[in-house]
Amino acid sequence: MIEARGLTKRFEDFIAVNRLDLDVQEGELLALLGPNGAGKTTTVRMLSAILRPTAGQARVAGYDVIREPDRVRREIGMLTEQPGLYLRMSGLEYLTFYGRLYGIDDARIHARALALFDRFAMQGAAERRLGTYSKGMRQKVGLIRAMLHDPAVLLLDEPTSAMDPHSARLVRNAIAELRRDRRSIILCTHNLNEAELLADRIAIIHQGEIVALDTAAGLKRRLLGDPQMELRLDRPLDGHRAALEALVSVDWVRGDLIRYRTPEPAVNNPRLVQRLTELGLGVVGLYPVSQSLEEVYLRVVNRDEASGLTGKEELAKPGAELARNGKGEM
Amino acid sequence: MASVDPLRSVDLPSRAGRLLPFDAHDLRMALIVTRREVRDSFRDWRIIIPIILLTLFFPLLMNFTAQRLLSFVSDYGAEIIATRLIPFLLLIVGFFPTSFSLVIALETFVGEKERKSLEPLLATPLTNTQLYMGKILASVIPPLFASYLGIGVYLIGLALTLDWYPPPELFVQTVLLTTVQGLLMVAGAVVVSSQTTSTRAANLLASFIIVPMALLIQLEAVVMFWGNYTGLWWLILGLFVATLILVRVGLGVFNREELLGRDIDQIRIGWMWRIFWRRFSGWQTESGYPGPVRWFRQTLALLPALRLPFLFTLLGFAGAVAFGVYLAYRYPFAAPLQAALADVDQVQNLAQLRGLLGRLPLFIFLHNLRVVALAALLGAFTFGVIGFMIFMLPWALISYISVQLAFAGLSVSRFLLATIAPHAIVELPVLLLIAAAALRWQTAFISPAPEQTVSQTWLEAGADFARLLVGLGAPLLLLAALIEAFVTPLVVIALYS
Numbered sequence: 001m002i003e004a005r006g007l008t009k010r011f012e013d014f015i016a017v018n019r020l021d022l023d024v025q026e027g028e029l030l031a032l033l034g035p036n037g038a039g040k041t042t043t044v045r046m047l048s049a050i051l052r053p054t055a056g057q058a059r060v061a062g063y064d065v066i067r068e069p070d071r072v073r074r075e076i077g078m079l080t081e082q083p084g085l086y087l088r089m090s091g092l093e094y095l096t097f098y099g100r101l102y103g104i105d106d107a108r109i110h111a112r113a114l115a116l117f118d119r120f121a122m123q124g125a126a127e128r129r130l131g132t133y134s135k136g137m138r139q140k141v142g143l144i145r146a147m148l149h150d151p152a153v154l155l156l157d158e159p160t161s162a163m164d165p166h167s168a169r170l171v172r173n174a175i176a177e178l179r180r181d182r183r184s185i186i187l188c189t190h191n192l193n194e195a196e197l198l199a200d201r202i203a204i205i206h207q208g209e210i211v212a213l214d215t216a217a218g219l220k221r222r223l224l225g226d227p228q229m230e231l232r233l234d235r236p237l238d239g240h241r242a243a244l245e246a247l248v249s250v251d252w253v254r255g256d257l258i259r260y261r262t263p264e265p266a267v268n269n270p271r272l273v274q275r276l277t278e279l280g281l282g283v284v285g286l287y288p289v290s291q292s293l294e295e296v297y298l299r300v301v302n303r304d305e306a307s308g309l310t311g312k313e314e315l316a317k318p319g320a321e322l323a324r325n326g327k328g329e330m
Numbered sequence: 331m332a333s334v335d336p337l338r339s340v341d342l343p344s345r346a347g348r349l350l351p352f353d354a355h356d357l358r359m360a361l362i363v364t365r366r367e368v369r370d371s372f373r374d375w376r377i378i379i380p381i382i383l384l385t386l387f388f389p390l391l392m393n394f395t396a397q398r399l400l401s402f403v404s405d406y407g408a409e410i411i412a413t414r415l416i417p418f419l420l421l422i423v424g425f426f427p428t429s430f431s432l433v434i435a436l437e438t439f440v441g442e443k444e445r446k447s448l449e450p451l452l453a454t455p456l457t458n459t460q461l462y463m464g465k466i467l468a469s470v471i472p473p474l475f476a477s478y479l480g481i482g483v484y485l486i487g488l489a490l491t492l493d494w495y496p497p498p499e500l501f502v503q504t505v506l507l508t509t510v511q512g513l514l515m516v517a518g519a520v521v522v523s524s525q526t527t528s529t530r531a532a533n534l535l536a537s538f539i540i541v542p543m544a545l546l547i548q549l550e551a552v553v554m555f556w557g558n559y560t561g562l563w564w565l566i567l568g569l570f571v572a573t574l575i576l577v578r579v580g581l582g583v584f585n586r587e588e589l590l591g592r593d594i595d596q597i598r599i600g601w602m603w604r605i606f607w608r609r610f611s612g613w614q615t616e617s618g619y620p621g622p623v624r625w626f627r628q629t630l631a632l633l634p635a636l637r638l639p640f641l642f643t644l645l646g647f648a649g650a651v652a653f654g655v656y657l658a659y660r661y662p663f664a665a666p667l668q669a670a671l672a673d674v675d676q677v678q679n680l681a682q683l684r685g686l687l688g689r690l691p692l693f694i695f696l697h698n699l700r701v702v703a704l705a706a707l708l709g710a711f712t713f714g715v716i717g718f719m720i721f722m723l724p725w726a727l728i729s730y731i732s733v734q735l736a737f738a739g740l741s742v743s744r745f746l747l748a749t750i751a752p753h754a755i756v757e758l759p760v761l762l763l764i765a766a767a768a769l770r771w772q773t774a775f776i777s778p779a780p781e782q783t784v785s786q787t788w789l790e791a792g793a794d795f796a797r798l799l800v801g802l803g804a805p806l807l808l809l810a811a812l813i814e815a816f817v818t819p820l821v822v823i824a825l826y827s
Contacts, residue, residue: 012601050452050586074455084447086366088373097366101359101454145450 083142363464654729
């Protein structure tokens, strides 16, 4: 549904996006993570045919962003980082204006707009001037605007920024529903939990290049290693470490507390418990150690900055862990 | 997937083979934008109150002024002042509300950019042309409506109080001038707005529109007090052409790329110099600076790009000659002056200059360079108009003098062959070439190269002009000066002795 190859955008001497490859399938949600100025917004602007790529190509909903920009824009719904509303208009007037630009008749616009207002818990606000809306409500109107013409592709830039937790949850639920509805979505966000919660895959973009791309679990595994478990016994392990290491990779042992890693916890944990029981050791507790996406993100971005290399150069190094393209190979 | 939207099957109209750059679909889409903008403008008290004041109160004030003035000047038998002033006030009454189109245009273009409401609009299926048209109409319609209303109020007042009715020609001219001035300001405002990211910067740049408009109003005042209403038609035509040019520029710069990607809120001298110098010197990343021969070849390779401007300058040259002839017939020398002209002894004139001949080539060369620099500089700020006129002025003068010589019974061919032709063989083509290069530079912003900013295109065309001036123009002007100083006098002596 979204396909980009070698997508590049240069502003005079500055390269904002550099040879970016990307694939988003129908019904897939891809989260774009990256620091400010990494190139996320420029990427979205190119994919929405607002900016013309300097090099490379991209197809969105089957249309070429360079040769068929008008058609691309007809097929997409876009939520910009700032909703940019006309504050002297009412919510309904605003959406009617946008609906007309997509050729939808007023009756359909009204019906759909009011339904979406209800869905986002803004009943009764449609007739009010947008200037009276809170920040979160304005953001929701921006999202309604993007969804109004029922687009097959949605490009969402920070959809839950400035929202209270309740509104953010409503919007996240709506996005999840859109994905279930087989729409392709690109979500630019700084909210790592949101990305982990919603995205099928996550792309970390830095200095205009995708430096890592995989599922959240895949990224964690590749960058933080195998899932880590913590085990508490009824007495110290004393002399049985070798028996454990035959099954899992032990990180450390501190008396009755053990940390280990295993690529397949579901398979290896029962075996480990069985082995410990055979050794006469009682298992008091066994818990997974939390591996945060934040750690993955910071590790990727910081290493990239520390090495002074771009993601693509990093890839050239033997044993590089970083993603090479939209398929998520590492 | 949700149910298929019937919109997806809508075929976008093809633009091939169309006479106008837009069609009914474009207009329909543009009007959606216009309706919203106009409604928004009418909800803004900062716009609506001044418009109401200028529409109703100001015409009544002008009406009162006209009455008082007429009564005052009648006491001194100078009614002509009042009769000329009343039509001018009509123009002013029409102009003032129109001036608001500039405010609305800046607000609707750059204001929207500043409030970040432009990007969602750019993400819709609207084409650049539809958006441009929609916003132009939105900026022009309310002020023009107010302007026509103001004119109506003023005229009704005059009819009731002074029993004065405008001649139909004057009325049509006023309405047309008002309309075209509004369009001109809006078209200019679009160009200004597209280059800035804040209304503050846009307001500062708007002086490039306000100052020429103020000068224009003064010119209109002169024309109206002169009572030359034919002159007003020429003015309308000129403004119409200028509007078309600015609309063309606006269409060029009003695109998503320019609106989101670029701004000139900060003047980057280093960047400007780099662009200019790279183009002028021929420096390239891979090969560095070219040698003198290669540089000269590169300069010669610029000549084909001058075809169209050269054709314009050639037509301008022919027009200047024809204009000189026309002026000579319209304003011939009086008989005593013609007699004095017939008595002029060219050889004796030349003898008086003999002591200066040594310094003459440098004087002529520097004089010509000064004229070229002045014309280029003035042309740069007037879209090439003043520069073009300066280049053409000497040829109009020569043709004027030639016809006067003919009237005095002297040989025109001998005059031209002796005093002009020897150095003009070199000077005329080179001046035409320089004028063409200058014109190309000064109008480069009308059609910026794809993937280039307007300023980049302008700077590069300026560098091309400088290159042609240094590489070809200056050496040939020096040669022409040498011929004028040392060869032309010999020919004068040969033909006039």
